[in-house]
Amino acid sequence: MNILKNSAIILKLSLVTTLAVMILSGCGAKGRMTTVTEERTTTNEPISPDGYNHFANANILEILEAYTEALAEYEKALKYIPESAVIRTDYARLLFRLQMIPDALDNALKVEPKTSDICLLIGDCYRFLEKSQPAIDYYRKATVLDPENLNAYWYLAGFYRQFGLIDSAISAYYQVARLSDTYRIWQELGTMLGQKERYAEALTAFSNAVRHNPEKTNINSYLGLASAYDALDSLDRAREILDQAIALDKYDVRIFRHMLSMYLARQDIKNAIAASEQVVALVPSDWTAQRRLGVLLYSDGQLDRADSLFSNRIDFGDENVLNYFYRGRVAIEQKRFDDALGLFLTVTEKEKPFVDGWLNRGFVYRAMDSLDRAIEVQKQGLEYCEDDKNRVRLLFSIGATQEQNGQFHEAVATFQKLIDLDRDNAPALNYLAYTLADRGEQLTYALELIERAIALAPDNGAYIDSYAWVHFKLGNVEMALDQLKKAVTLMDSDPVIFEHLGDVYKAMGNDTEARLHYNRALNIDPDSISIKEKMKQ
DSSP, rough: OOHHHHHHHHHEEEEEEEHHHHHHTTSSSSGTOOOOOOOOOTOOOOOOHHHHHHHHHHHHHHHTHHHEEEEEEHHHHHHHHOOOHHHHHHHHHHHHHHTTTHHHHHHHOOSSOOOHHHHHHHHHHHHHTTOHHHHHHHHHHHHOOOOOOOHHOOOOHHHHHHTOOOOHHHHHHHHHHHHHHOHHHHHHHHHHHHHHHHHHHHHHHHHHHHOOOOOOOGGHHHHHHHHHHHHTTTTTHHHHHHHHHHHHHOHHHHHHHHHHHHHHTTTTTTHHHHHHHHHHHTTTTTTHHHHHHHHHHHHHHHHHHHHHHHHHHHHHOOOHHHHHHHHHHHHHHHHHHHHHHHHHHHHHHOOOTTTHHHHHHHHHHTTOOOOHHHHHHHHHHHTTSSHHHHHHHHHHHHHHHHHHTOHHHHHHHHHHOOOOOOOOOHHHHHOOOOOHHHTSSSHHHHHHHHHHHHHTTTTTTTHHHHHHHHHHHOHHHHHHHHHHHHHHHHOTTTTHHHHHHHEEEEEEEEHHHHHHHHHHHHOOOTTTTTHHHHHOO
């Protein structure tokens, strides 16, 4: 028993002696706590055998994970040597490890001199206490004191990114990449450079990421590289990179989704369809992807394929309103108006606030010459509008249908209501101005409306034509002629502008020019009854 006791004492003394030597030479518990390799300054440390005995015991207990006892020993050590930076640093670190953050911060702030290592710990404490600015300040101090302090740069980058300071985050990440040259760091850096549209630098960053890890585990870097080339209008190079990614893993749906986004952004419908088909093949359970493919097929005029796809979705239990909506659109394109009515009725029953359902029901009724019914249905849709934007869309369609139906005063009232909701709606301003001018009513008001429309879109040929027509009705024939000549340079395939030019020349007594412009209008619209009548006069 005595032998065992003596052995234990000898072992303890040996450990204490060893630790004392380590402490005096600048070692200690620090090596367990951080990856920063900064030496401690201990030349002016006071020496107290009792204090360092407690410190050594604290280190031993911490190694043995007896943390409560270790804290008590650190506190005893500090009673003997309260100004010891070494002891207080290790004490603060253990408090931090045990999530006793306020106490850790209080002790860390007392450590002098402030080394990079202690600044990092203080920054960590502030970070855990969600005090961002002091955390950033101390991380910055850590990097000034030690430009090799990887952790400080890492946390700085995270804070900058969190607060949207992307340029500062990029600078910090460049330092991280300098100290830790890994593919993940370059990938993060490339992503942020792309966000800031620094595409040439993003190319370099993603290229570095791919160089470090060219395997399929790094597909995101290939996608980033392709995005950077695409942003720089190097579409062929972007495709080449995506083909490399496909060669690595042809079953990775992220690649084809990326291709789809790239082609959609360029409105390349054919290639978008091919990419969308790959997505659907890889993830047949993704109903959203299948609906997207159907929309693309519809946009490409592949109506039967689109209709079949949306019909299959419904048969499989996908009750999303878009399946019925696009089947209705296909039916309109194929002039199957009865089928279209039934489908859009389902749309408006399923999702009453979906304004496009009401608009298309009205369109079908107009196509079937049921204008009263079209107006009635779209007024019904107004009851379910959830915002002014959609209310404006329905009001425009109602007003146009009323005007077409000979309900002039109702149409004027509808457009005035629309303009009250959206005073800068240039199409509505133009429509109402032209409608009033065509009937020769409220011409001063019409002129005010069309001037507002032109101020919003000064190069719109249709608006300039309306402006000219208002002036013509006001008797300003020369002004009307000047404006129509301007309009025809912007829209040289619109028969209405040439017809108006004919009317103006005729009013000026120039029958030759009038007939010439009526002929041009008739060449564009050979079925126009009004132009044919004017040619006979």
